[in-house]
Amino acid sequence: MAAFARVSGSVGLITLQNPPVNALSAAVRQGIVDSVQRALREPEVKCVVICGQNGIFCGGADIREFSGPMSGPPLIPMIHSIEVAAKPVVAAIEGSALGGGLEIALGCHYRIAHSKTRLGLPEVTLGLLPAAGGSQRLPRLIGVPAALDLITTGRHVTAAEALQLGMVDQVTDRNVTDVAVKFALSVVGKPLDARRISMHSCPHSPDLDELFERTMQHVRQRARGAIAPVACVQAVRAAATLPYAQGMEKERELMATLFTSGQARALQYCFFAQRAIGRWSMPSGARWDTSKPRPVHKTAVIGLGTMGRGIAVTLAQAGFPVIAVENHEKQLMEAKQAISGMLERGAKRRGVTPVLNKITYSRDIQSVANADLVIEAVFEDMALKEKVFQQLSAICKPGALLCTNTSGLNVDHLASQVRNPELVVGMHFFAPAHVMKLLEVVYGPRSSPEALATAMAVGKKIGKVSVAVGNCQGFVGNRMLEHYMEQALFLLEEGATPELVDQALEEFGFAMGVFRVSDLSGLDIGWRIRKGKGLAVPDPTTGQTARVQQGRRYSPVADLICEQGRFGQKTGQGWYQYNTPGSRVGKPDPWVHNFLKDYRAQHGLVARRIDHQEVLERCLYSMINEGFRILEDGIAAGPEDIDVIYVFGYNWPRHRGGPMFYAHMVGLPKVLERLEHYHQAHPDVPSLQPCNLLRKLVANGSPPIQKWKEVMKKINSRL
Numbered sequence: 224m225a226a227f228a229r230v231s232g233s234v235g236l237i238t239l240q241n242p243p244v245n246a247l248s249a250a251v252r253q254g255i256v257d258s259v260q261r262a263l264r265e266p267e268v269k270c271v272v273i274c275g276q277n278g279i280f281c282g283g284a285d286i287r288e289f290s291g292p293m294s295g296p297p298l299i300p301m302i303h304s305i306e307v308a309a310k311p312v313v314a315a316i317e318g319s320a321l322g323g324g325l326e327i328a329l330g331c332h333y334r335i336a337h338s339k340t341r342l343g344l345p346e347v348t349l350g351l352l353p354a355a356g357g358s359q360r361l362p363r364l365i366g367v368p369a370a371l372d373l374i375t376t377g378r379h380v381t382a383a384e385a386l387q388l389g390m391v392d393q394v395t396d397r398n399v400t401d402v403a404v405k406f407a408l409s410v411v412g413k414p415l416d417a418r419r420i421s422m423h424s425c426p427h428s429p430d431l432d433e434l435f436e437r438t439m440q441h442v443r444q445r446a447r448g449a450i451a452p453v454a455c456v457q458a459v460r461a462a463a464t465l466p467y468a469q470g471m472e473k474e475r476e477l478m479a480t481l482f483t484s485g486q487a488r489a490l491q492y493c494f495f496a497q498r499a500i501g502r503w504s505m506p507s508g509a510r511w512d513t514s515k516p517r518p519v520h521k522t523a524v525i526g527l528g529t530m531g532r533g534i535a536v537t538l539a540q541a542g543f544p545v546i547a548v549e550n551h552e553k554q555l556m557e558a559k560q561a562i563s564g565m566l567e568r569g570a571k572r573r574g575v576t577p578v579l580n581k582i583t584y585s586r587d588i589q590s591v592a593n594a595d596l597v598i599e600a601v602f603e604d605m606a607l608k609e610k611v612f613q614q615l616s617a618i619c620k621p622g623a624l625l626c627t628n629t630s631g632l633n634v635d636h637l638a639s640q641v642r643n644p645e646l647v648v649g650m651h652f653f654a655p656a657h658v659m660k661l662l663e664v665v666y667g668p669r670s671s672p673e674a675l676a677t678a679m680a681v682g683k684k685i686g687k688v689s690v691a692v693g694n695c696q697g698f699v700g701n702r703m704l705e706h707y708m709e710q711a712l713f714l715l716e717e718g719a720t721p722e723l724v725d726q727a728l729e730e731f732g733f734a735m736g737v738f739r740v741s742d743l744s745g746l747d748i749g750w751r752i753r754k755g756k757g758l759a760v761p762d763p764t765t766g767q768t769a770r771v772q773q774g775r776r777y778s779p780v781a782d783l784i785c786e787q788g789r790f791g792q793k794t795g796q797g798w799y800q801y802n803t804p805g806s807r808v809g810k811p812d813p814w815v816h817n818f819l820k821d822y823r824a825q826h827g828l829v830a831r832r833i834d835h836q837e838v839l840e841r842c843l844y845s846m847i848n849e850g851f852r853i854l855e856d857g858i859a860a861g862p863e864d865i866d867v868i869y870v871f872g873y874n875w876p877r878h879r880g881g882p883m884f885y886a887h888m889v890g891l892p893k894v895l896e897r898l899e900h901y902h903q904a905h906p907d908v909p910s911l912q913p914c915n916l917l918r919k920l921v922a923n924g925s926p927p928i929q930k931w932k933e934v935m936k937k938i939n940s941r942l
C-alpha cells in the first residue's frame with residue numbers, strides 16, 4: 224500500500240509500503256492513485272513528495288504479478304496523473320529506484336537521490352522493456368545514447384552517475400526525505416511544464432541513424448537470440464523519432480509481444496531461482512535459516528595454479544586476509560606476480576586501490592595453522608589431495624573449515640582423511656575463479672550444517688552465486704556435462720562435423736558450442752580424466768581403444784585427436800585449426816573431416832545426414848535426463864539449483880531459463896518421447912534411457928516446474 228501524511232504544514236508525503244523492496248503491487252498502485260488524488264484535492268497541500276519506506280524507494284513492478292491476470296490500477300495512467308499534477312511532485316529516492324520505480328520518479332517533476340542510491344531500468348533482464356513510459360521519458364531526459372545504453376543493458380547507475388547524466392536533480396548524504404520536503408516547499412508556484420519530461424523531445428544527438436544501426440547490430444550479436452534487447456532499441460528509436468503519444472503506442476505494442484513470451488517467463492524464473500538457491504536445505508532437514516555459519520576472519524589457499532590464484536584474488540578482493548601457499552619456489556614466484564597483476568587490473572577497473580597487502584605468500588603449509596577456512600586447490604589428483612588433507616588435519620586449529628576445490632573427486636573420501644570430517648566441504652569454483660560467478664558448495668553425508676552454512680556465507684561475501692549440492696561424481700554441473708559431450712562425440716561418429724554440432728548449439732544460444740569450448744579449455748584435461756577412469760586406454764591386443772567400455776558405448780574420437788597432440792587453441796589445432804598456437808579464431812579443419820571419414824570407415828560406420836534438431840535433442844535431452852536423475856538422487860534440492868548452475872557456470876542462455884526450465888517449456892511428454900525414441904535407436908547408451916522421475920512427472924500430468932518437488936518427495940523419502 225502507500226501511506227499519505229501531511230508534513231511541514233503543506234507537503235503531502237506519499238510513502239510506498241510493501242516490504243522488502245516496495246514493489247508496485249496492485250495494492251501499492253491503488254495506494255498511490257488514492258494518495259495523489261488526495262494531495263491534489265486538499266487545498267492545504269501545496270506540493271508532494273513520494274518516498275519509500277525502510278530505506279528503499281522502489282524495486283519496480285511486482286514481478287510475481289506478471290504470471291497471473293493483472294488487476295488494480297495500471298501504471299501508465301498513474302504516472303501520467305503525477306506528471307500532469309498542478310502541484311510540484313518530488314521523488315525522494317534512496318536505496319534503489321528500479322524499473323517501474325524509476326519510471327514513477329521520471330513522472331515526478333524533480334528527483335532527489337541519496338548518494339548511496341542505485342537507479343536503473345533492468346526490465347530487459349526480465350525479458351521486458353520499460354513499458355510504463357520509461358523507454359519514452361528516459362531518452363527525452365538524458366539523451367538517446369545514454370538512454371540506449373541503460374535500457375538495452377539494464378545496468379544500474381550510482382547516484383553520482385545519475386547526477387552526471389541528468390537523471391536526478393540533486394544528490395545528498397543527508398536524510399533524503401527531509402531534503403526533498405524542503406526542496407518541494409522551495410519550488411511551490413514555479414511553472415511545471417519545463418519539468419514534464421513527456422512534453423519535450425529528445426535532446427539533439429548527431430548521427431542518430433548510424434547510432435541505432437550500430438547499437439542494433441551490437442545488441443543482436445550479444446543477445447544470442449534474446450528478443451528483449453532488440454525491442455528496447457526499437458522503443459528508444461520510437462522516442463527519438465516520434466511524438467510522445469505515438470512513442471507510447473509503440474512501447475505498448477512491443478511490450479505486448481514480450482510480456483507473454485517464453486523468454487520473459489524464463490528470465491523471470493531465473494530472477495527468482497537465483498534468490499531461491501540461498502534458501503538451501505540438506506537431506507537431514509538442516510536449513511539455511513536454522514544453521515549458523517562460523518565466523519571466518521582468516522583464509523588460506525593451498526596450491527597456486529590457475530584456480531588457486533583466482534580463488535586467492537577473489538577472497539582478497541572481498542576483504543579476507545589470505546595466506547597463499549605453494550611449495551614450488553618457481554611456481555610461487557610466478558603466482559605472486561600473476562596475482563598482483565590480477566589485483567591491480569581488477570582495482571583499476573573498479574576504480575579502487577589494489578589490496579595487495581591482503582595476501583601473504585608462503586612455501587610452508589604450516590603457515591595456515593591460524594586460518595578459519597582453508598581452500599585446497601592443488602592438482603586434480605586424489606593421492607595428492609589426500610596428503611594435503613592429512614597435513615591440514617594435523618596443522619589447522621580446531622574448528623577450521625577445510626574445503627576442496629576439486630571439480631569432481633569424492634569429497635567424502637577427502638573428509639575421511641581428517642579428524643573432523645564434519646568440517647569438510649567442497650568449494651568448486653569455475654575458471655577463471657575471480658571472474659566466473661558460480662560456486663558449487665558440495666556437502667557430504669558427514670558435513671555439518673554449520674560447515675555448509677559457513678561455506679555458503681563465504682560464497683555470498685565473495686560475490687558468488689553459491690549453490691549447495693550433494694556429493695557425487697562431477698557434482699551437478701560436470702555430471703550433466705559428461706552426457707552432453709558424450710552425445711556430441713557420438714554425433715561425430717554418426718556423420719556430423721564439429722562445426723555442425725557447434726552451429727546448432729550456438730543458434731540455440733550458447734556463446735560457444737561444445738567443440739569450440741573444448742578447444743578453448745584444452746582437450747588434454749578431459750583426456751587425463753578419462754585415462755584416470757580407465758577409459759581412454761588402448762586394448763593391448765588390438766592397439767585400439769574399444770568402442771564399448773564398462774558395458775556401454777564409448778567414443779574414443781576425442782582420445783584419438785589428443786594422441787595427435789591436438790589439444791585445442793594452445794597447440795593451434797584441436798577440433799578446429801588456428802593460424803598460430805594461442806590464436807582464438809578457429810576454422811573448420813579438413814584434417815578433422817578426413818580423420819572422421821577414416822575413423823568411420825575403420826569401424827564400419829555409415830555417415831548419415833544429421834540435422835540441428837537431432838543435435839539439440841540428443842545433446843540437451845540427455846543432459847536434462849541426467850538432471851532428473853540428480854533430482855531423484857537428492858543431489859540437487861530442486862530444478863532451480865540445476866538451472867542456476869547452468870546459467871552461471873556453463874553459459875546456458877539465460878533467456879532459456881536453464882536446462883530443467885527448458886524441459887518444462889518444451890513439455891515433459893515430448894522430452895520423454897524423444898528420449899525413448901533415441902534410446903530405442905541407441906540401446907547401448909544408458910544416458911538416453913528416460914529416468915524414473917521424468918516418467919513419474921509425466922505420469923502425474925506433467926506439473927509445472929514449481930510443483931516438481933512434490934513428485935520428487937514421493938520418489939525419494941530423504942528429500
Ligand SMILES: CCCCCCCCCCCCC/C=C/C(=O)SCCNC(=O)CCNC(=O)[C@H](O)C(C)(C)COP(=O)(O)OP(=O)(O)OC[C@H]1O[C@@H](n2cnc3c(N)ncnc32)[C@H](O)[C@@H]1OP(=O)(O)O
Pocket residue numbers: 243244246281282283284285286287298319321322323324345346349351352353354355478479482483495498499
Ligand atoms: C497481453 C499483453 C499485455 C501487455 C501489457 C502488459 C502490461 C504490463 C505493463 C507493466 C509495465 C511494467 C513496467 C515495469 C516493469 C518493472 O518494473 S519490472 C521490475 C524491474 N525491477 C527489477 O528488476 C528489480 C528487481 N529487484 C532487484 O534487483 C533487487 O531485489 C533489489 C531491489 C536491488 C534489492 O536487492 P536485495 O536487497 O539484494 O534483495 P533481493 O534478495 O534481491 O530481494 C528481496 C526479495 O524481494 C523480491 N523482489 C525484489 N524485487 C522484486 C520485484 N520487483 N517484484 C517482486 N519481488 C521482488 C525478491 O524476489 C526477494 O524475495 P525472495 O525471492 O522471496 O527471496
